[in-house]
Amino acid sequence: MKKHNFSAGPCILPEEVLNKASQAILNFNNNNLSLIEISHRSEPFINVMNEAKSLVRELLNIPTGYSILFLQGGASLEFLMTPYNLLSLNGTCGYINTGIWSKKAIHEAKSIGTTLIIADSSDKNYSYIPENINSQEQLDYLHYTSNNTIYGTQFKDYPKTDSILVCDMSSDIFSKKIDVSKFGLIYAGAQKNMGPAGTTLVIVKDNILGRTGRKIPTMLDYTTHINKDSMFNTPPVFSIYVSMLTLKWLKGKGGVEYIEQINNQKAQKLYEEIDRNVLFKGLVKDKDRSNMNVTFKLNNKELESVFDSLCKTVGINGLKGHRSVGGYRASLYNALPLKSVEVLVKTMQNLEKNNK
Template identity: 60%
Template sequence: MKKHNFSAGPSILPQSVLEKASEAVLNFNDLDLSILEISHRSKDFVEVMENARDLALKHLGLQNKGYQALFLQGGASMQFLMTAYNLLEQKAAYLNTGVWSDKAIKEAKLIGDVVEVATSKSDNFNFIPKNYAVPSDVDYFHCTSNNTIYGTQMHKFPNTDVPIVCDMSSDIFSRELDFSRFSLIYAGAQKNMGPAGTTLVVVKEDILGKVSRAIPSMLNYQVQIDKESMFNTPPVFSVYVSFLTLQWLEQEGGISSIEKVNNQKADMLYKEIDRNPLFKGYVANVEDRSKMNATFNLVNDQLKETFDSHAKAAGVSGINGHRSVGGYRASLYNALPLESVKVLVEVMQEVERGA
């Protein structure tokens, strides 16, 4: 049976990417060697790394604009600390919209002062705060563009002269933005870009070198730039599959094309959530809904067993909500086909007819 994979991460990857990756596990570039066993210093892998970094910048429209792309380790969670180590001299401003921004704040406080400009924590993060001011005397402003657990997404970013740092782990490459507004972007690969194990960091070089502290080599962006993401052995397979996924995105027409499909998927599912009397959305404000993670609940929990069994029979996988929210979460990442959303909507309608 075909599976419809709505997992929040690690998540669905394009079928063509999986096929190419599986071939490379056995024989990479006709070397009669596996991608898993070649040297990261070999010509073949260095080419992969260089092309992956270049393609990331190309998709974001940041080539030749003073940015560097890095593939690092430690997940987005490492970037919570690494960002502060490299950029926080006196004080930083943070928008708190979920668990991950909350954790980023905790790490930054180890380094310097943190101003929390706004938060939706008291309402279990079911909306994106508005009408907050970014102080002019901070080293940077940090935000999380999409919140996988709660299904909220920032659709507007503040106008400020302060450098903007953004955790885009769950919506990078999914929609068009003016990425040059951001001085630093980071994203764990396991949502829209590849398997777990590597993290993309895109950094504007002119924001570096402004802190007085000594930075450990592994956590120093400039060291990583100078070593071209090869300061230590990189996660070779994760970088390779991320490269394949970036190639797939290019073949699909890039961000502008994939955004249209993503909008179709989100519109279709949210339309059903709003129409179907058996379901209700989790997010308080429609304008804050995520195009990547649709969170919803049953109005009557007694129908849970029925809905779950129908979903399983249809091959729908990975829709259980996060334990802190409950209910359901359908992740609509780039590689998820529109067909899968149609199947989920049909399941919701089928349960309605039988209720």
């Protein structure tokens, strides 16, 4: 039985992408060599890298003046690279704290220089997005996390600021239209809407680099990777290839505009059921609800084991909430079909029927 995969990440990828990736492991481009046993400096892989970059540029409608990089180390290494590359020696940076990932980013920035918390939703276990953020401070940059996977909150608008805007978009990039021109730096671990774990997408405005007066270690310097076209050292070949396939799939579907509509439908359907069904309750402020990660719980904890086994029966996978929040979390990333949401909704209704 094919699973309904609601995993929060690494997460579901399109079936046709998995088929092509599987084939490329055996024989890439009909060249009788595996994708993972060719030189990253060979033409076939350079073509993959170029196609991946050009798909990113096209799908997100990226203006000129921005570089696109595929790096390693996940968002966690970007937490360090951001202040290294953008925080000047005597400067100040600002962060919006909307959860564990923001906190980790803040921790790294503090180890590099002066770091202000501009807004914070920790008082209610990050169950909302701070309102009316309007940072007036003189900041080298303002950093936020667009979607908070663990809690199920999501920014519906860009924070207002005169500073360079930096965003960790790991869990909602490519899920909806964004205006890249508003940002100095965007980064995202691949393992949600882009591909398998192992590579990090970085979109950086070239003219914000080289201004800090800071000595940056080679591998942490965006300029190193820009100058070498993400091939300063051996790139994570497989992860970049599968990301390219996934972006191609997205383009074929109709791009970000199309998938945003489907993602809205999926989220709406599930939130409607959570609000309608007397057994369930959403966990975050209505207007800040994420379209990617839907968090909810059973009002009666004793029904959990019944619901869990109903879910198992129909092939639902990865619905357990994060340990710091509890309850359930349904991740509705791009590759998750509407059908899977319908199966989940039906299962919630069946539970209600038998337990009114």
